[in-house]
Amino acid sequence: MKKKTTLADIAKKLDVTTSTVSRALKNHPKISDATKKAVGELVEKMNYQPNNIAAALQSGKSNIIGVIVPTSDRQFFASVIRGIEEVVRKKGYNLIICQSDEQTNKEEKIIDTLLRVQVDGIIASVSKETTHYSYFEKIIQQNVPLILYDRVGEKINTNTVISNDYRGAYKAVSHLIDQGCSRIAHFSGLKHIKIYQERLNGYLDALKHHQLPVDENLIIESDLIGDTEIILDAGSEMTTHLFESENPPDGIFSSSDFAAMGAIQTLKSKSILIPDEVAIAGYSNDFSASIIDPGLTSVDQHTKNMGNNAANLFLDQINNKNETNEYKQIEIEPTLIIRASSSVKPSEKKEASSSSF
Amino acid sequence: MKKKTTLADIAKKLDVTTSTVSRALKNHPKISDATKKAVGELVEKMNYQPNNIAAALQSGKSNIIGVIVPTSDRQFFASVIRGIEEVVRKKGYNLIICQSDEQTNKEEKIIDTLLRVQVDGIIASVSKETTHYSYFEKIIQQNVPLILYDRVGEKINTNTVISNDYRGAYKAVSHLIDQGCSRIAHFSGLKHIKIYQERLNGYLDALKHHQLPVDENLIIESDLIGDTEIILDAGSEMTTHLFESENPPDGIFSSSDFAAMGAIQTLKSKSILIPDEVAIAGYSNDFSASIIDPGLTSVDQHTKNMGNNAANLFLDQINNKNETNEYKQIEIEPTLIIRASSSVKPSEKKEASSSSF
DNA sequence: TTGAAAGCGCTAACAG
DNA sequence: CTGTTAGCGCTTTCAA
Numbered sequence: 001m002k003k004k005t006t007l008a009d010i011a012k013k014l015d016v017t018t019s020t021v022s023r024a025l026k027n028h029p030k031i032s033d034a035t036k037k038a039v040g041e042l043v044e045k046m047n048y049q050p051n052n053i054a055a056a057l058q059s060g061k062s063n064i065i066g067v068i069v070p071t072s073d074r075q076f077f078a079s080v081i082r083g084i085e086e087v088v089r090k091k092g093y094n095l096i097i098c099q100s101d102e103q104t105n106k107e108e109k110i111i112d113t114l115l116r117v118q119v120d121g122i123i124a125s126v127s128k129e130t131t132h133y134s135y136f137e138k139i140i141q142q143n144v145p146l147i148l149y150d151r152v153g154e155k156i157n158t159n160t161v162i163s164n165d166y167r168g169a170y171k172a173v174s175h176l177i178d179q180g181c182s183r184i185a186h187f188s189g190l191k192h193i194k195i196y197q198e199r200l201n202g203y204l205d206a207l208k209h210h211q212l213p214v215d216e217n218l219i220i221e222s223d224l225i226g227d228t229e230i231i232l233d234a235g236s237e238m239t240t241h242l243f244e245s246e247n248p249p250d251g252i253f254s255s256s257d258f259a260a261m262g263a264i265q266t267l268k269s270k271s272i273l274i275p276d277e278v279a280i281a282g283y284s285n286d287f288s289a290s291i292i293d294p295g296l297t298s299v300d301q302h303t304k305n306m307g308n309n310a311a312n313l314f315l316d317q318i319n320n321k322n323e324t325n326e327y328k329q330i331e332i333e334p335t336l337i338i339r340a341s342s343s344v345k346p347s348e349k350k351e352a353s354s355s356s357f
Numbered sequence: 358m359k360k361k362t363t364l365a366d367i368a369k370k371l372d373v374t375t376s377t378v379s380r381a382l383k384n385h386p387k388i389s390d391a392t393k394k395a396v397g398e399l400v401e402k403m404n405y406q407p408n409n410i411a412a413a414l415q416s417g418k419s420n421i422i423g424v425i426v427p428t429s430d431r432q433f434f435a436s437v438i439r440g441i442e443e444v445v446r447k448k449g450y451n452l453i454i455c456q457s458d459e460q461t462n463k464e465e466k467i468i469d470t471l472l473r474v475q476v477d478g479i480i481a482s483v484s485k486e487t488t489h490y491s492y493f494e495k496i497i498q499q500n501v502p503l504i505l506y507d508r509v510g511e512k513i514n515t516n517t518v519i520s521n522d523y524r525g526a527y528k529a530v531s532h533l534i535d536q537g538c539s540r541i542a543h544f545s546g547l548k549h550i551k552i553y554q555e556r557l558n559g560y561l562d563a564l565k566h567h568q569l570p571v572d573e574n575l576i577i578e579s580d581l582i583g584d585t586e587i588i589l590d591a592g593s594e595m596t597t598h599l600f601e602s603e604n605p606p607d608g609i610f611s612s613s614d615f616a617a618m619g620a621i622q623t624l625k626s627k628s629i630l631i632p633d634e635v636a637i638a639g640y641s642n643d644f645s646a647s648i649i650d651p652g653l654t655s656v657d658q659h660t661k662n663m664g665n666n667a668a669n670l671f672l673d674q675i676n677n678k679n680e681t682n683e684y685k686q687i688e689i690e691p692t693l694i695i696r697a698s699s700s701v702k703p704s705e706k707k708e709a710s711s712s713s714f
Numbered sequence: 715t716t717g718a719a720a721g722c723g724c725t726a727a728c729a730g
Numbered sequence: 731c732t733g734t735t736a737g738c739g740c741t742t743t744c745a746a
Contacts, residue, residue, distance in 0.1 A: 073438075117410070
């Protein structure tokens with residue numbers, strides 16, 4: 001049961017003080033090459049690993065960033081994390097990843113933990129339950145940089161990076177209209193969550209700008225966050241419901257890819273032709289959107305880019321500690337990926353071959 | 358710019374020592390209720406957060422576990438992480454998640470970092486490049502518990518949790534044979550990686566036990582790890598190649614879901630019927646396996662369970678610090694999920710667990 | 715070029 | 731019931 005070697009251990013062997021060793025390690029200019037070399041050798045031989053915790057206590061910097069995701073097993077968040085990591089690891093930061101599981105109380109607990117661990121910053125997307133933000137305020141009060149991404153609390157003043165959901169929805173719906181749809185249904189998420197409200201607005205405005213009427217019966221609100229299977233089923237049910245009505249839609253814009261896929265499956269089982277009879281578009285451009293047949297047109301949110309941006313906001317704030325506290329809001333323009341579910345001639349080449357029915 | 362409040366701050370206000378406050382906080386029996394209450398109030402009022410770093414330095418325990426994944430944006434690893442988190446967070450541990458990006462040098466760097474951060478343990482899956490394990494040995498030498506999962510180095514003696522890849526493959530191939538296949542191709546991963554070697558062995562043995570000949574031309578080895586799109590394409594190409602030969606297979610067992618999906622797309626474009634002319638099974642049971650049409654039969658590895666087990670191995674080792682160093686190896690039995698790609702009556706149910714050994 | 719000493723925030727053994 | 735003291739491993743003035 002070996003003890004870890006410390007600065008003191010190697011100092012003793014060399015008959016110098018820890019300060020000297022410490023300096024040698026940081027390549028301090030006023031340390032003789034001789035001792036530097038000696039130190040270097042012993043470090044190797046004794047397998048010395050500097051103790052970051054001690055350094056952190058000293059400096060007040062842990063070099064750890066806390067990242068809060070509602071759930072880690074969603075491509076969306078995995079990809080954001082990757083984006084964050086890409087930029088911060090180069091700067092020597094580590095990530096502690098925590099999941100709120102979409103629950104307010106877990107979220108609060110996590111924040112407490114993160115603060116105790118003395119993270120240098122927190123990058124978070126709020127849970128679907130969250131409606132008050134007192135514990136997020138706490139982060140700011142403690143002078144810890146807070147960056148919110150995607151699902152941001154409106155009431156809280158801090159750095160944010162979001163995807164322009166209004167524009168994403170607008171693009172998708174306009175595209176459906178271009179393809180000849182005139183009765184477009186919308187699967188909306190819970191409206192108290194801003195991203196879903198924005199997508200709904202984009203949907204509504206697209207209709208208006210194209211002189212199409214809004215039919216409230218075609219707008220179905222449901223919880224689009226959670227277990228994938230459940231959302232698939234929800235999509236199926238909404239679709240069944242719509243197509244049992246007397247005046248079914250000829251297009252569906254879903255705020256969730258999975259609900260859209262449920263719709264595709266249901267329509268196929270009913271032998272309703274996609275996109276000929278109903279054109280469909282989803283949201284998020286999940287990998288499976290390219291796999292389903294027909295390929296699902298979807299709005300890509302550039303999630304990794306979102307992570308990159310969040311990380312950069314963090315770095316910015318770190319480096320401007322003393323400047324005016326101006327928070328930045330970054331908005332990312334989403335891209336519509338057109339596939340066979342909405343277009344007879346899908347523009348994505350890869351899909352062209354694979355989407356034969 | 359507020360400073361964070363420390364034990365000393367609240368001690369001063371109360372005109373007691375830090376020890377008293379410290380004890381009050383831990384609900385020490387010999388502290389008067391009066392001071393406990395007073396402390397409690399000040400903690401609230403001054404927004405005190407205990408500094409874990411200081412505590413960690415003191416105790417030598419960081420309460421952080423390092424988790425190394427080859428890549429975080431794969432459902433497989435996301436799910437393992439979730440499994441680990443589920444069990445360790447209850448015990449007060451946090452996770453630092455690091456990605457090796459399948460590169461040896463990054464892997465080595467990550468381990469160094471993790472050791473410096475003084476993690477209490479490391480749970481890792483080795484990168485596809487990894488063939489020597491000296492830096493993993495370093496972890497053990499430093500007396501830090503190491504748990505390897507899924508992709509484990511054979512040469513390194515430590516706790517491991519793996520999926521029984523041999524059995525998974527055996528089940529899948531036996532199933533294909535049951536469905537009437539007699540010429541089954543195999544998309545193998547790189548054989549120097551144990552999981553792929555095992556799956557290959559399972560494939561070979563299943564053939565042998567059913568008195569089917571092995572045709573080397575039907576076994577194609579390629580790198581099945583990496584960007585999803587690339588693996589899809591690889592699957593397509595291998596399929597094209599096989600079906601341009603004079604004696605094409607009537608079944609495909611792929612060690613990757615994505616390569617299998619590439620096969621499905623290609624066969625559909627060639628109007629070759631699945632499963633009638635070719636039955637297909639993949640590996641990992643990625644979500645998209647249930648989305649593609651026809652649904653892809655696949656081997657489910659119970660990834661979250663794998664994470665649970667890895668976490669428990671860690672906890673075990675922590676609690677047995679002084680006992681004999683007996684490492685445990687946990688093997689998880691995979692489950693074959695049968696879908697339409699291999700079965701005319703796709704029950705979407707689990708295997709009829711009869712046709713195994 | 716190096717040493718001495720103080721301290722980061724908290725804990726715990728020992729002493730009252 | 732509470733205070734004193736030392737120390738976790740490292741950094742960093744201030745001296746020499």
